[in-house]
Amino acid sequence: MVTLVIILFIITIVIICRWYLSRVHSSLYWCWDNGIEEKRIFIDTNKISFPENFLWGTAAASYQCEGPGDKAPVASNWSEWEPAGIKNGQRCGIAVDHYHKYKEDIQLMSTLGCNAYRFSLAWDKIEPIEGQYDEDILAHYHDVLKELHRQSIIPMITxxxxxxxxxxxxxxxxxxxxxxxxxxxxxxxxxxxxxxxCHLWCTINEPEVYVSGCYFNGIFPPGHKAQPNEASLVLQHLLQAHIDVYDSIKTIARQPDQHSIGIVKDIFQFDPCNPLNPLDLYASHILDYAMNGCILDFFRTGHLKWTMPGSVQRTYTNLRAPHTNDFIGLNYYSHFLVQFNLFKKPPFEIVHRHDDSGSALMTDMPYPLYPEGLYRACVRLKNELSRIPIYITENGIADRFDDRRHLFLRRYLYALSRAINEADCDVRGYFYWSLIDNFEWAEGFDMKFGLYDVDLQTQQRTLRDGSKYFQYVIQKHREKYEKKKL
Known part of the structure; x- marks a missing residue:
């Protein structure tokens, strides 16, 4: 009798675990049709729609695409970091010379149908000596903005x-x-x-990515590896700086309500590799809270509480925080699966899920295609920072052979459409990263994110075949609302 009870108990536990795993799996992974799996549910990625005044754009950072311009290169934290800190000892150099080719590149945006462009001001070039602004560089950005307006493209400045x-x-x-x-x-x-x-302003791009690159894995300058106490202090200072910038601008603006200001938050979900393993759950929770949750809590409550095993717990309070974002810029690419590993230091590792699609679902960066996560990130922002509009300020794929970009765009835009239309997320624009290939930080020029391929020798731009779906979606979106007006 006892044996029977034990067997029934084990069977019950197995059934419960399988049911739980199926629930977790179905909520985290949608049943995409890959053309070869008859049992999968077909998702029609053409069934998408976006708001009438939706912004369609591309995003870029000055250092990654501009080059030095007409003057000798100025010194920055990144120029000093090269080439030792860059893959294969590469240097950014003139990058893709966007500084001189901005008119051509803005025309490429217009050809795609874009009506917005997010870019950063090159602080290193504008203020190469403390307290001295370079008027020629400022004049250049005035010219860029003039050209954007001429082409009816809305600027967003970082x-x-x-x-x-x-x-x-x-x-x-x-x-x-x-x-x-x-x-x-x-x-x-x-x-x-x-x-x-300009009326759209981003204060700081991805504070947690900056902190991680500089003070955890050491792949960004100054390369202080495994320094969690420095990392948490810099994170606090970046959030404090965002608040000070927001309040200062709103104070001096002639028409403060005409200017929208927000921070740009990257969200990479940290999910447990095995949802039934409490150690995987714990490790993923710690990482997700340190990289995502504590920042969202700060902008919801005004209280920052940063914690990581083996480091000092840091707290910071600024009750202005919940009132300093007119929008949230969401950068989204993928997620990480966390597996506890006692023999690693720190005691976890990032792994990747394997399914019937195999390596085809991996990007050239060390993470997979995961469009479901874009939906999840939008819903999370809606729930945790309610009533704050969202712009997708970055989303793109590194795809050297251009054999996954089309699939990436179809799936991620479908996930975004679901977030807007099914989950009622107030998403007001989508900026693909990026228009053209550029210098991808520690990876150098090896990662091909651009809608346009760039020959670094001739600087010739060529639209990739996989990018044409982006152009197609924008065109269909505009045709839909033009027909309604008729």
Missing amino acids: FHHFVHPLWFEQSSGFLESSNLEKFVRFSVDMFREFEDE
Whole structure:
């Protein structure tokens, strides 16, 4: 009798576990049709729709695409980091010379049908010497904005996208609290300079990615690897700087309600590799909270609580925080599966799910296609930061052979459409990363994110076949609303 009870108990546990796993699997992974699996449910990725005034654009960072322009290269935290810190000892150099080819590139945006462009101001070129602005560089950005308006493309400006002048880095950058006022002063001055030409502003790009690259894995300058206490302090300072920039701009703006300001938050979900393993659950929760949850909590409550095993717990309170985002810029690419591993230091590793699609679902970066995560990220922002509009400020794929980009665009735009139409997420625009191939930070020029391929020798731009679906979606979107007006 006892044996029978034990057997029934084990069977019951197995059934419950299988049911739980099926529920988890169905919520995290949709049944995409790959053309070879008869049992999969077919998802018609053509069934998508977006709001009438939706922004369609591309995104870029000045350092990654511009080059030095007409003057000798200026020194920045990244120029000093090269080539030792870059894959295969590469240097950015002139990148793809967007500085000189901006008119041509803006025409490419227009050809695609884009009506928006997110770009960053090159703080290193604008202020190569502390307190001295280069008027020629400022005039260049006025010309860029003039051309964007001529082509009916709405600009979105980012103040800090990973790069700053060397003098700022040499004074300890965002690690030193007294430096925050220097960044705030630069941002406010740039707002004054371009106030009449731009109405969408991003303060800081991906603070947690900057922190991770600089102070955890050491692949960004200054390369302080495994320094969680420095990381948490810099994160606090970046969030503080965002608030100060927001409040300062709203104070000086002639028409503050006409200007929307937000921080750009990257979300990579950290999911347990095995949802039934409590150690995987714990490790994934710790990582997700440190990289995502604590920042979202801060902007919801005004209280930052950062914690990581083996480091000092950091707390910071600023009750202005919940009132300092007119929108949230969401950068989304993929997710990570976390597996606890006692023999690793730290005691976890990132793994990837394998299914019938095999390596075809991997990008050239070390993460998979995961469109479901874009839906999840939008819903999370809606739930945790309610009533704050969202712009997808980055989303793209590294695809050297252009054999997954079409699939990527179909699936991610389908997931975004579901977030808007089924989950009622207030998403107001989508910026693909990026228009043209560029210098992908520590990876150099090896990662091909561009809708347009670039020959670095001739600087010739060529539209990739996989990019044409993006152009097609924008065209269909516009035709839909033009027909309604008729």
